[in-house]
Amino acid sequence: xxxxxxxxxxxxxxxxxxxxxxxxxxxxxxxxxxxxxxxxxxxxxxxxxxxxxxxxxxxxxxxxxxxxxxxxxxxxxxxxxxxxxxxxxxxxxxxxxxxxxxxxxxxxxxxxx
Amino acid sequence: xxxxxxxxxxxxxxxxxxxxxxxxxxxxxxxxxxxxxxxxxxxxxxxxxxxxxxxxxxxxxxxxxxxxxxxxxxxxxxxxxxxxxxxxxxxxxxxxxxxxxxxxxxxxxxxxxxx
Numbered sequence: 001x002x003x004x005x006x007x008x009x010x011x012x013x014x015x016x017x018x019x020x021x022x023x024x025x026x027x028x029x030x031x032x033x034x035x036x037x038x039x040x041x042x043x044x045x046x047x048x049x050x051x052x053x054x055x056x057x058x059x060x061x062x063x064x065x066x067x068x069x070x071x072x073x074x075x076x077x078x079x080x081x082x083x084x085x086x087x088x089x090x091x092x093x094x095x096x097x098x099x100x101x102x103x104x105x106x107x108x109x110x111x112x113x
Numbered sequence: 114x115x116x117x118x119x120x121x122x123x124x125x126x127x128x129x130x131x132x133x134x135x136x137x138x139x140x141x142x143x144x145x146x147x148x149x150x151x152x153x154x155x156x157x158x159x160x161x162x163x164x165x166x167x168x169x170x171x172x173x174x175x176x177x178x179x180x181x182x183x184x185x186x187x188x189x190x191x192x193x194x195x196x197x198x199x200x201x202x203x204x205x206x207x208x209x210x211x212x213x214x215x216x217x218x219x220x221x222x223x224x225x226x227x228x
Contacts, residue, residue: 036219044156044205044219090155099144099209100171101217103156 002027004091006104013081014112021076021107023065023091033074034101035065036090044090050074061085083113115140115210117220125226126196133192134223136206141186144209146217147179151202159204162189196227 003026013019025031035047048059055067065076074091091104116139126132136145145162160168160181168181183189193200206220 034217043221046216046218049216099217100146100158100161101156101207102158105155 002093002095002102004093004102004104006089006091006107008107009105010108010110012110012112015083016080017111019076019078019081019085019109021089021091021109023074023076023104024072025074025091025093025102026072027093027095029095031093031095033065033067034092035059035063035074035076036092036103037087038090039087047076047089081109081111083111085109086111115142115208115218117206117208117218119204119206119220119223121223122221123224123226125228127228128197130196131192131194132196132225133190134204134206134225136189136191136220138187138208140210142208142210143186145183145189146207146209147181147189147191148205148207148219149202150205150222156205159191162191193225196225198227201225201227 005024007022033050036044037047038044047063048057048065050057050067058064063078065074067074089107092101094101118137120135147159148156149159150156158171159174160170162168162181162183164183178194180192203222203224205222207217209217
């Protein structure tokens with residue numbers, strides 16, 4: 001069965017610090033990869049996605065992620081975080097088999113002003 | 114993208130009762146899913162709601178406990194039956210809208226507390 005791992009469960013950063021959240025997936029075939037964000041009290045929103053092509057994907061709000069096939073990774077990055085980035089971040093994948101997503105455990109990010 | 118609404122947004126229910134959650138989408142969509150997010154945890158897929166046929170359940174979820182209806186391409190319901198405190202979760206509806214079928218959009222969720 002596919003699995004997605006997010007090794008950082010809680011991250012605390014100061015504003016303007018750089019962010020990198022780890023995500024590793026297990027499926028060895030073709031995958032589609034996603035990062036979702038859940039701001040406090042709000043529902044899940046898609047930050048960015050990778051289907052194919054350029055492994056460096058740019059999303060909304062200055063986020064980007066890099067697909068590294070050899071490492072089964074899809075880490076999320078942002079060069080300078082803001083207080084408003086405080087949220088929970090979920091990595092997810094599907095392997096085209098049925099469109100259902102397999103989610104990682106989530107990373108709770110707190111940005112101190 | 115699609116605009117998804119869920120009713121109710123939250124409820125507090127007694128053990129042994131059932132609750133039906135509604136999911137309405139503003140456009141016709143091929144695929145709809147129901148997920149559960151237990152307190153402090155990630156999302157787990159419950160089932161795929163298939164229009165015109167029975168839902169497809171993931172391991173650990175059964176139709177008797179989580180019956181699902183999908184009468185048309187814009188609407189689905191999930192019932193949580195014979196509830197216990199362990200069913201306290203956020204239940205989310207999601208849809209796939211793009212032709213490539215890989216993007217999912219999520220509803221606001223229904224926060225269920227079972228006492």
